[in-house]
Amino acid sequence: MQCPLNWTVKRRKGKVRSVERAMETKIASSVKVPIVQELVKEKLTTVPPRYHRRDNDHLILSDPSSLPEIPVINMQNLLNTDLMDSELHKLDKASQEWGFFQLINHGVGSEPFRDAIEAYSAEVKVLAIKMLNFMAKALHMKAEEMKTLFKEVSQSMRMNYYPPCPQPELVTGLYPHSDANALTILLQVNEIEGLQIKKDGFWIPVSPLPNAFVINIGDILEIVTNGAYRSIEHRATVNTKKERLSIATFHSPNLDCDIGPAPSLVAPETPAKFRRTTVECG
């Protein structure tokens, strides 16, 4: 079985930190894959102890139907003179007692947003596959190897919002990290500077070019290319005047693929830098 933690053993400090963070924040889309990969691929019946939560708060509820239900507020009732008072009372109660509620009939169409996201992610996925194939070509890697690896692409997305900040020198928008996936396609939505990458020990700003994506190599691609392409540490800064928005779309190989250097890139003069590791479970 692959052990994502072992991937990091020989790696520089920043990356080790990045993957450790990945283990903690299993929700973060870019880093979910190695964990899922391990669990899905091996069809485990028990979860390796390193994924266990340390707190005692039970995640599985014994009988959810016996629990109180999260309040539902109806926007149409709030707008209706006859029903407004009772709905306002519900809103007030829900806000005081729960701090969470579901709002129905809100009049904001979520369909266009969903459709737009779906269309965008489908196009970006096609672009990612194109770029991966070009990279294989540039590396003289066997085309079939890249194609097999990315026959089914696992894709996820993170939208980042960085508000203007009165003291940008004191805070980081996004902490230095490398992306754990294979290939990230980043859109700097409102074309505000903030992304910086670490090159030869210096932080270099990435000035947004109109109508351009930032493409960055993630840890998985560094492994697949046997270190020929590098997953670079990057961070996002904030500024006093302007908010900044970015959308990062992450692409990883099929969940049931082995991750390791592409065989066609391993030779006596370029020995494998990363090893497929078997770990004990349970």
Ligand SMILES: O=C(O)CCC(=O)C(=O)O
């Ligand atoms: O906001 C940015 O420019 C960087 C985003 C990023 O690195 C990420 O979401 O992983």
Ligand SMILES: [Fe+2]
């Ligand atoms: Fe990133």
